[in-house]
Amino acid sequence: MHLSEGILSLPILAGGGVVAVLGTAVGLKRLDYDHIIGTAMLSSAFFVASLIHVPLGPASIHLVLNGLIGILLGWASVPAIGIALLLQAFLFGYGGLTVLGVNIVIMAAPAVLVSLLFGRMIKKPGKQQMLGAFLAGATAILLSTILLALAMIGTDSSFIDTARLLLIAQLPLMLIEGTITMFVLSFLARVQPELLHLNSAPTP
Amino acid sequence: MISEPFAIGDSLLHRADPAVKITGALLLTLIIAVSSSLATPVAGLVLGLMLAAGARLPLGPLYKRLLAVNLFILLLWITLPLTGGGEAITPLGPLDLSSRGIELALLITFKTNGIVLILTALTATSSILEIGHSLERLHLPHKLILLLLTTYRYLGLIEQEYQRLRRSAALRCFSTSTNLHTYRTYGYLIGMTLIRSYDRSRRIHKAMLMRGFQGHFPLLALQATRPADLLLLLFFLACGTGLALLPVFW
Structure with a gap:
């Protein structure tokens, strides 16, 4: 879910760029050299997730998983998502250099927010963990779509109907992302719980 | 599979310093992205086509890339002309075609395609490894x-x-x-x-x-800015100035 080049206006592009740089700086500061490997791994997982298409009725929809990245990485998800988006721009031509900042904000701000909101729920095992993971996955998509819509409407008010259409189209993705994030989390918690603490525990 | 179909080649742009290419790409795409008149994006598209031809980009992957980008543009062409507001040009059944919506969609189409072409010709012609190193040289x-x-x-x-x-x-x-x-x-x-x-x-x-990894991925070929690269940078600066000033004269 990102915007291509040439759509947004200067104030939105500049605002997104400034917020993205600040967020990346905070994320990098909190990321020490020992955790770069784990972060890079999740950054490429975020990239690969966008290539996974899950069926939805007669069509299919590709995953975003920024909620999952958020709860696994916290603040470090800003540089992780930023790098994945930069690579997508270079390798596929999706998005570009001028909208990179806005796209980072659209994807990473919800990731950080859900890690702050639901992080504690997810650390506890059991039903609460499942609920927290579902909410994190679904909320991240909802917030991303809202940010995307706001960026478009802030550029030109005639985008309002296009933005509304996008918002409605993303609603099923919200449920799917929530469900898949929940299953990924419950699987990780059972099989290799250390992955849930990538960002807090020192790597042995 | 993830591949870099444009990175291999021996055109002038393939051999140029990636740091110069990235600087040029950022400058040119920024000027095109923020312009509000149609002249700059049209010129940008022409420049993009010239750069793509100059880099001798393989056409198959290039078409695929442009197609993917234009899917979203298609959505805009479906919604904007009907909902864009502004003057109604001609009634289309129960709906009105809006002049402002069409103008906006046209502007975005030129901008997006021009920028993708420039970005592909300038950044995809280096491997990610080379780009990483030149980004470090750009501090x-x-x-x-x-x-x-x-x-x-x-x-x-x-x-x-x-x-x-x-x-x-x-x-x-x-x-x-x-x-x-x-x-x-x-x-x-x-x-x-x-x-x-x-x-x-x-x-x-x-x-x-x-094996002694200390946080650096060494490159086999040493990167440096040669005099020819400075000429290329001057060329990008001239193009950028031209693009930025175009709406004043036209």
């Missing part, structure tokens, strides 16, 4: 570059692990449809991919440390 933080190069290193790995699990699921007659079973299977597939990739990336990292 981006070392941690970020390390993250970029390591992420790129793991991309193929993670995709491979995912495809392997996907194949083994297919061998066990997993077929997808819209139900909880499918989503649960995908969830476990992704979880398992993460675990395997994590273990594998840790092993690779340890092997790299044992």
Whole structure:
């Protein structure tokens, strides 16, 4: 879910760029050299997730998983998502250099927010963990779509109907992302719980 | 599979310093992206076509890339002319075609395609490894570059692990449809991919440390800005000035 080049206006592009740089700086500061490997791994997982298409009725929809990245990485998800988006721009031509900042904000701000909101729920095992993971996955998509819509409407008010259409189209993705994030989390918690603490525990 | 179809070649742009190309790409795409008159994006598209021709980009992958980008543009062409507001030009059944909506959609179409062409001709003609190194020469933080190069290193790995699990699921007659079973299977597939990739990336990292990895991925060819690259930079600056001043004269 990102915007291509040439759509947004200067104030939105500049605002997104400034917020993205600040967020990346905070994320990098909190990321020490020992955790770069784990972060890079999740950054490429975020990239690969966008290539996974899950069926939805007669069509299919590709995953975003920024909620999952958020709860696994916290603040470090800003540089992780930023790098994945930069690579997508270079390798596929999706998005570009001028909208990179806005796209980072659209994807990473919800990731950080859900890690702050639901992080504690997810650390506890059991039903609460499942609920927290579902909410994190679904909320991240909802917030991303809202940010995307706001960026478009802030550029030109005639985008309002296009933005509304996008918002409605993303609603099923919200449920799917929530469900898949929940299953990924419950699987990780059972099989290799250390992955849930990538960002807090020192790597042995 | 993740590949870099444009990175191999021996055109002038392939041989140029990636740091100069990235600077030029950022400058030119920024000027095109923020322009509000139609003249700059049209000129930008022409420049993009010239650069793409100059870099002798393979046409197949280029068409594919442009097609993917233009899908979203298509959505804009479906919605904007009907909902764009402004003057109604001609009634279309119960709806009005709006002049402002069409103008906006036209502007975006030129901007997007021009920018994608310029970006492809200038940045996709270097490998990610070269781009990482030149970003470091452009004084981006070392941690970020390390993250970029390591992420790129793991991309193929993670995709491979995912495809392997996907194949083994297919061998066990997993077929997808819209139900909880499918989503649960995908969830476990992704979880398992993460675990395997994590273990594998840790092993690779340890092997790299044992062989003296100190946070730098060395390049075989030394990067440097040559006089020809300075000429290229001047060319980009001239193009940028031209693009920025075009609406004043036209």
